Amino acid sequence: xxxxxxxxxxxxxxxxxxxxxxxxxxxxxxxxxxxxxxRVIRKSxxxxxxxxxxxxxxxAHQRADIxxxxxxxxxxxxxxxxxxxxxxxxVGMVRNETALALVTGFFEKRGREMTDLNRGQADLPxxxxxxxxDWGTAPGMWFEHQDRVYISLPGVPFEMKxxxxxxxxxxxxxxxxxxxxxxxxxRTVGIGxxxxxxxxxxWEDALPDHIKLAYLPSxxxxxxxxxxxxxDNTLLDHQLxxxxxxxxxxxxxxxxxxxxxxxETVVGKLLLEKQLTLSIAESCTGxxxxxxxxxxxxxxxxxWGSVVSYSNSVKVTQLGVLPETxxxxxxxxxxxxxxxxxxxxxxxxxSVGIATSGIAGPDGGTPDxxxxxxxxxxxxxxxxxxxxxxxxxYRDQNIQLTTxxxxxxxxxxxxxx
Amino acid sequence: xxxxxxxxxxxxxxxxxxxxxxxxxxxxxxxxxxxxxxRVIRKSxxxxxxxxxxxxxxxAHQRADIxxxxxxxxxxxxxxxxxxxxxxxxVGMVRNETALALVTGFFEKRGREMTDLNRGQADLPxxxxxxxxDWGTAPGMWFEHQDRVYISLPGVPFEMKxxxxxxxxxxxxxxxxxxxxxxxxxRTVGIGxxxxxxxxxxWEDALPDHIKLAYLPSxxxxxxxxxxxxxDNTLLDHQLxxxxxxxxxxxxxxxxxxxxxxxETVVGKLLLEKQLTLSIAESCTGxxxxxxxxxxxxxxxxxWGSVVSYSNSVKVTQLGVLPETxxxxxxxxxxxxxxxxxxxxxxxxxSVGIATSGIAGPDGGTPDxxxxxxxxxxxxxxxxxxxxxxxxxYRDQNIQLTTxxxxxxxxxxxxxx
Numbered sequence: 001x002x003x004x005x006x007x008x009x010x011x012x013x014x015x016x017x018x019x020x021x022x023x024x025x026x027x028x029x030x031x032x033x034x035x036x037x038x039r040v041i042r043k044s045x046x047x048x049x050x051x052x053x054x055x056x057x058x059x060a061h062q063r064a065d066i067x068x069x070x071x072x073x074x075x076x077x078x079x080x081x082x083x084x085x086x087x088x089x090x091v092g093m094v095r096n097e098t099a100l101a102l103v104t105g106f107f108e109k110r111g112r113e114m115t116d117l118n119r120g121q122a123d124l125p126x127x128x129x130x131x132x133x134d135w136g137t138a139p140g141m142w143f144e145h146q147d148r149v150y151i152s153l154p155g156v157p158f159e160m161k162x163x164x165x166x167x168x169x170x171x172x173x174x175x176x177x178x179x180x181x182x183x184x185x186x187r188t189v190g191i192g193x194x195x196x197x198x199x200x201x202x203w204e205d206a207l208p209d210h211i212k213l214a215y216l217p218s219x220x221x222x223x224x225x226x227x228x229x230x231x232d233n234t235l236l237d238h239q240l241x242x243x244x245x246x247x248x249x250x251x252x253x254x255x256x257x258x259x260x261x262x263x264e265t266v267v268g269k270l271l272l273e274k275q276l277t278l279s280i281a282e283s284c285t286g287x288x289x290x291x292x293x294x295x296x297x298x299x300x301x302x303x304w305g306s307v308v309s310y311s312n313s314v315k316v317t318q319l320g321v322l323p324e325t326x327x328x329x330x331x332x333x334x335x336x337x338x339x340x341x342x343x344x345x346x347x348x349x350x351s352v353g354i355a356t357s358g359i360a361g362p363d364g365g366t367p368d369x370x371x372x373x374x375x376x377x378x379x380x381x382x383x384x385x386x387x388x389x390x391x392x393x394y395r396d397q398n399i400q401l402t403t404x405x406x407x408x409x410x411x412x413x414x415x416x417x
Numbered sequence: 418x419x420x421x422x423x424x425x426x427x428x429x430x431x432x433x434x435x436x437x438x439x440x441x442x443x444x445x446x447x448x449x450x451x452x453x454x455x456r457v458i459r460k461s462x463x464x465x466x467x468x469x470x471x472x473x474x475x476x477a478h479q480r481a482d483i484x485x486x487x488x489x490x491x492x493x494x495x496x497x498x499x500x501x502x503x504x505x506x507x508v509g510m511v512r513n514e515t516a517l518a519l520v521t522g523f524f525e526k527r528g529r530e531m532t533d534l535n536r537g538q539a540d541l542p543x544x545x546x547x548x549x550x551d552w553g554t555a556p557g558m559w560f561e562h563q564d565r566v567y568i569s570l571p572g573v574p575f576e577m578k579x580x581x582x583x584x585x586x587x588x589x590x591x592x593x594x595x596x597x598x599x600x601x602x603x604r605t606v607g608i609g610x611x612x613x614x615x616x617x618x619x620w621e622d623a624l625p626d627h628i629k630l631a632y633l634p635s636x637x638x639x640x641x642x643x644x645x646x647x648x649d650n651t652l653l654d655h656q657l658x659x660x661x662x663x664x665x666x667x668x669x670x671x672x673x674x675x676x677x678x679x680x681e682t683v684v685g686k687l688l689l690e691k692q693l694t695l696s697i698a699e700s701c702t703g704x705x706x707x708x709x710x711x712x713x714x715x716x717x718x719x720x721w722g723s724v725v726s727y728s729n730s731v732k733v734t735q736l737g738v739l740p741e742t743x744x745x746x747x748x749x750x751x752x753x754x755x756x757x758x759x760x761x762x763x764x765x766x767x768s769v770g771i772a773t774s775g776i777a778g779p780d781g782g783t784p785d786x787x788x789x790x791x792x793x794x795x796x797x798x799x800x801x802x803x804x805x806x807x808x809x810x811y812r813d814q815n816i817q818l819t820t821x822x823x824x825x826x827x828x829x830x831x832x833x834x
Contacts (some may be wrong), residue, residue, distance in 0.1 A: 015633050017457040019447030020602070020642060023440065026462075030436030040434040041469065045443075045460040048631070052458065059476070075611045076632045077621070117611050156634060158814055185437070194492045194534050204494070214465070215493045216432045217573065225437060280725075286711025287697075287704035290725045294703025297779050297812055305731035307724055308697075308707045314722035314765055318735065348731055362714050395714055397575055 005038045005176045008060040011045040012053060012072040012081055013155060025070050025160055032164055037178035038066065048072060053084045061148060066172065071155030073138040075117040081152060082125060089145055091126040096139070099130055103137045128152075131167045135159045140167060149175060182228045184240040186247070187261065188254040189221040189408050196222055196251065203247050211243060219397070220404030221256075256411055263407045264292045270414045271302040276351040278410075280306035281319055281344035283331065283357035284374055289403045304350050309340070319343035332358050332369055334386050341379035341386075353379045354410050358389070360398045372398055376406040378413045385413065422455045422593045425477040428462040429470060429489035429498055430572060442487050442577055449581060454595035455483065465489060470501045478565055483589065488572030490555040492534040498569060499542060506562055508543040513556070516547055520554045545569075548584045552576045557584060566592065599645045601657040603664070604678065605671040606638040606825050613639055613668065620664050628660060636814070637821030638673075673828055680824045681709045687831045688719035693768040695827075697723035698736055698761035700748065700774035701791055706820045721767050726757070736760035749775050749786055751803050758796035758803075770796045771827050775806070777815045789815055793823040795830045802830065 009029050015021045023045065030040045041063060046052040053072075060067045072081030086093055100122035107114040121137045124130060131140030138154035140163040151168055153160045188196065193215050197204070204213055210230055216223040226243060228236045248255065257266040271278055280290050290306040293299055307318045312331060315321040320343040321336055329335045337357050345353025358374025365371035372391035377384060389405055391398045426446050432438045440462065447457045458480060463469040470489075477484045489498030503510055517539035524531040538554045541547060548557030555571035557580040568585055570577045605613060610632050614621070621630055627647055633640040643660055645653045665672065674683040688695055697707050697720075707723040710716055724735045729748055732738040737760040738753055746752045754774050762770025775791025782788035789808035794801060806822055808815045 014631055014644075015642065016444070017447050017460060018451045018600070018644075019444040019449075019457075020600075020640070021633055021635065022444045027433070027436040027439045030434050032436075034435045040436075041464065042473070043434060043460075043462040047458065056459070074632060074634070076614045078629075078631045112609075112612075115611055115615050117614055158809075158811060183435070183437075194532055195529075197493045197534060198532050212495075214431055214495045215491060216438055217491070218438060223437070225432065225435075227431075227435075282704075282707075285708075286716070286720075287699075287707025287723055287725070288711075290699075290704025291702075291708045291816075294705075294725075294727065295813070295816075299703070300727050300781075303703075304728040305725045305735070306704060307735070308704070308711075308722045310711065310717050311721040311765075317766075318722070318724070318764070347735070348728075349734075364717075392575070394575060396712070399708075399712075 003179075005066065005178050006041045006064045007033050007038050007066040007068060008042045008044065008064040009040060010056055010060060010067065010069045011043070011155070012048065012069060013045070014047040016045045016071070017047050025155065025157055028157070028161060029068060029070075029164065032169060034181060034183070036169060036173055037181050038172065038176070039181065048078055048080055050080060050084050050087070053081070054088055057088050061146070065148060065176070067148060067150045069150065069152045070160055073121075073152065073154045075115075075121055075137070082123065085141075085143070085150075085152060086125045089125055089127050089143065093123045094126045096122050096124045096128075096130050098132070099124065099139050102132060106137055131163060133159055133163055135162045142168070142171065180230055180233050180236055182233075182236040182240055183259075184226045184228075184244060185259045186224040186226075186244065186251070186255055187221060187257045187263075188224065188251060189256050189263070189404065191222065191251070191254045193217050193222050196224070196254075199250050200247055203250065207243065208239070211239065219400045220408075256408060262292075263404065263411065265296050267407055267411050267414065268293070268296045268299055268302060270411065271352070274414055274417055276302065276414065276417070278303050279344045279348035279350040279353050281340040281353065281355040282306060282308045283310060283315070283340070283355075284360040285356045285399050285402050285406075286310065288399050289354070289356060289406060292403055292407070304348050307344055307347070315340065319347060330369070332373055332375060334375060334388070337375035337377040337386055338379075338384050341377035342384055345379045351381060352410065352413070354406050355379075356402050356406055358398070358402065361393055361395045374398065374402050376402065376409055378406070378409045380413055380417065382417075385409065420596075422483065422595050423458045423481045424450050424455050424483040424485060425459045425461065425481040426457060427473055427477060427484065427486045428460070428572070429465065429486060430462070431464040433462045433488070434464050442572065442574055445574070445578065446485060446487075446581065449586060451598060451600070453586060453590055454598050455589065455593070456598065465495050465497055467497060467501050467504070470498070471505055474505050478563070482565060482593070484565060484567045486567065486569045487577055490538075490569065490571045492532075492538055492554070499540065502558075502560070502567075502569060503542045506542055506544050506560065510540045511543045513539050513541045513545075513547050515549070516541065516556050519549060523554055548580060550576055550580055552579050559585070559588065597647055597650050597653055599650075599653040599657055600676075601643040601645075601661060602676045603641040603643075603661065603668070603672055604638060604674045604680075605641065605668060606673050606680070606821065608639065608668070608671045610634045610639050613641070613671075616667050617664055620667065624660065625656070628656065636817045637825075673825060679709075680821065680828065682713050684824055684828050684831065685710070685713045685716055685719060687828065688769070691831055691834055693719065693831065693834070695720050696761045696765035696767040696770045698757040698770065698772040699723060699725045700727060700732070700757070700772075701777040702773045702816050702819050702823075703727065703777075705816050706771070706773060706823060709820055709824070721765050724761055724764070732757065736764060747786070749790055749792060751792060751805070754792035754794040754803055755796075755801050758794035759801055762796050768798060769827065769830070771823050772796075773819050773823055775815070775819065778810055778812045791815065791819050793819060793826055795823070795826045797830055797834065799834075802826065
C-alpha cells in the first residue's frame with residue numbers, strides 16, 4: 001500500500017489578494033500534480049508580507065509532503081520570496097554562478113544592458129538546488145527540509161509551466177512513490193445539475209467506494225467527474241470505463257465529449273472526420289466564436305474564416321443579407337439570422353455556416369427584444385436551422401453562453417449529416 | 418484611528434484543487450472588498466472534505482474579522498458546506514420558509530418539476546441570516562459568531578456576484594468601520610519590468626511610507642500599482658495624483674492607460690473621441706482581437722466589423738489581397754499584411770483598419786518563418802504602418818501578445834491622427 005502524497009500550493013503576491021491579476025497558475029499546477037497521482041489538499045494565497053509568508057509555510061509544513069510556492073521572484077523591491085525563504089530555512093543568500101551565467105547570457109542575447117537588480121536574480125538561499133529557467137531570469141528552486149520538499153517558482157505563467165513540465169514534475173515522480181489517481185470527465189450540455197442528478201441517482205448510489213463522483217456546473221453545461229484511486233493503472237481505467245458504459249444510456253443525448261475535450265475541439269474533430277468546412281457570421285458574439293474555434297491547433301484544416309458583422313452595412317455587403325429584411329424584421333430576427341448563416345456559407349464557400357445575432361447588453365434592449373434576446377443558426381447544404389435564445393442581462397455571460405449553444409447546434413447538425 | 422478590517426476568502430471544492438475549473442471568483446471578491454477598504458489577507462481553497470473545511474474555518478477565525486466562503490452549496494451529494502457549517506457553529510439545520518418559497522417560485526416560473534434535492538436547498542444552519550439569491554436556488558447566508566462575520570455564497574460566478582454586489586457589500590459597509598485604501602494603477606506597454614524599475618528608482622525610493630508600489634507584469638505590459646492607506650479619502654486621492662504627476666514624465670511614452678482601463682477600452686474611447694470607425698482583418702489571431710474590442714459595452718458605436726481570413730481564398734475574396742502577392746510572398750509577409758489592413762478598411766468602409774497574419778503554432782513553421790513570426794499592420798487614410806513580431810512557440814501566448822501589440826499600434830496611430 002502506497003501512502004497518499006499530499007501537496008499544497010502557495011501563491012505570493014498582494015496583486016492576487018487584491019484581485020488585480022487572475023490566478024491561472026494554481027489550476028494548472030493542480031491538474032499536473034493530480035495527473036501524476038499527487039493529491040492537492042490546499043491552495044493558499046498570501047500577500048507580500050514576510051510574517052504572512054512564514055506563517056503559511058509553517059502551516060503547510062504540518063499537512064503536506066510537497067509545498068509549491070509561486071510568485072515573488074521578480075527583480076524588484078516588492079518581491080521578497082527568496083529573502084523570506086532564507087529566514088524560514090535559517091540560511092544565508094549565496095550567488096549561484098550557473099544562474100548568473102544564464103542571466104548574463106539572457107541579456108547578451110537580447111543585446112540589452114544588465115542591471116544590478118537583474119544580477120541579484122542569481123542570488124539563492126544557500127540550501128537551494130538551482131532549477132534552470134530557460135524562459136526568464138527568475139530561478140526555479142528545490143529545497144529538501146525536514147522530510148518535506150519545497151519548490152519555489154516564478155509567477156509568470158509560461159515560465160512556471162516550462163519549469164514544472166520539464167524540470168519539476170520528473171523530479172517529483174523520481175522522488176515520491178505515488179498512488180494512482182485516475183479521472184474520467186463526462187461533459188454534458190442542455191441539462192441542469194439537479195435534473196442530471198435525479199436521472200443518474202441509482203447509478204451514483206451504486207458506485208464503489210474508491211470511485212467518487214462530482215458535478216461541475218459551468219456556462220452552458222455540467223461536467224461529471226469520476227475519480228478513482230488505487231494501485232493498478234489498467235484496473236482503474238477499466239473500472240472507470242465500465243462506469244461510463246453504465247451511465248451513458250441515461251444521458252447520451254446530452255453528452256458532447258469526455259475529459260479535456262472542449263466543445264470547439266469536438267466539433268473540429270467531427271468537421272475533419274466528415275470532411276466539412278466551416279465559416280462563421282458573428283454579430284453579438286463579436287469574434288468570440290471564431291476565437292474559440294481557432295484556439296484549437298490545426299483548425300485551419302476545416303475553418304476557412306468569419307465575418308464579424310457588427311454594423312448592418314457589413315451584414316449587407318459581406319454576407320448578402322437583404323436590406324429589406326433588416327428594414328422589416330431588424331438585425332435580431334429569425335429572417336436575418338437565416339440569411340447570415342446561409343450568406344456566410346455561400347460567400348466564403350464552405351459546407352457549413354453558423355451565425356449569431358442578438359442583444360448582448362447592457363444597452364440596446366427594447367420591450368419587444370430585451371437584452372439577452374439572441375438568435376443562432378446553422379446552415380448546411382441540406383437545410384438551415386434557427387433557434388431563439390432568451391438569456392440574461394450580463395454581456396460577458398451572454399457572449400459565452402451563445403457561443404456554447406451555437407457550437408452545440410453545429411455539433412448536432414454535423415452528426416445529422 | 419480606525420482598525421484595519423481583515424478578510425479571508427475560502428473556496429470549497431475538489432474541482433478547484435484538481436484544476437478542473439478556474440477560480441475567477443476570488444479575484445473579483447478581492448477587488449470588491451479592497452474597494453470598500455477591507456484588507457484581504459489570505460485566500461484558501463480546500464476540497465469537499467469535512468475535516469479540511471473545519472480546519473480552514475478555525476484558522477481563518479484566528480486571523481480575520483470576515484470570513485467569506487464560496488462553493489459547496491449545490492443540490493447534489495458532493496456539496497457539504499451547509500452540513501459542515503452546522504458542525505462548526507454547533508447548530509442544527511432548519512428549513513427556511515422564505516427560501517423554500519423562492520425555490521418553489523423559481524421552478525414554477527420555468528415550468529419545471531421540483532425535486533427533493535431542490536427543496537433541500539431551503540434548509541439552512543439555524544444561526545444563518547438568509548440572504549436572498551435572485552438568480553438561483555442556492556441561498557446566501559450571513560452568520561455572526563464570536564465577534565466574526567461569516568458569509569457563505571454559491572460558487573456559480575454570476576450568482577455570487579449578484580449576492581455580493583446587492584446584498585453583502587452594503588451589509589459589510591454598514592457593519593464595519595473601515596480605513597480607506599486607495600489604489601492607482603499605471604498601465605505600461607513595451608518596456609520590461611527591470612528597465613522600468615531602473616528608470617523610476619529615485620521616484621520609488623522617495624515614496625512616503627503610507628504609499629506602496631508594486632510591479633505587475635503580464636502579457637505585453639507591466640502595470641505599476643500604487644496603494645495608499647489612510648483616513649482621508651480626498652487627501653489620499655490627492656497624494657496619489659501627485660505621485661502620478663511626478664512619475665509620468667519618466668514613462669509617458671509607455672503608458673497606455675490607468676486603473677482598470679484595458680487597452681481595448683482605451684482605443685475605444687480614442688476612436689469615439691476622434692470620430693473614427695474601425696474594421697479588423699485577422700488571420701493568426703482568429704477572431705481574438707475582435708472579441709477583445711467587442712467585450713467593451715457600446716463598441717458598436719465605432720467598430721463596424723471584421724473578416725477572419727484563415728484561408729487564402731477568404732483573403733482574396735473578402736479583403737482583396739492579390740493572388741499574385743500571396744503567390745510571391747506568402748500569407749505571412751509585409752506585402753500581404755499591408756493589403757489585408759488596407760483591404761478590410763476599404764471593404765468595410767471604415768476610417769481605420771488593422772490586421773494580423775502569422776504562424777501561431779504549434780505547426781506551420783519553416784526555417785525562414787518559424788512559429789512566432791507574425792506581421793501586424795494599421796491602415797488609416799494617411800498611411801499604412803506594418804511591423805514584424807518575433808514571438809515564441811506557444812499558440813495561446815502568441816495570439817494574446819499579437820492582440821496587445823496590434824491594439825497598441827492602433828492606439829499610437831490614432832494619437833497621430
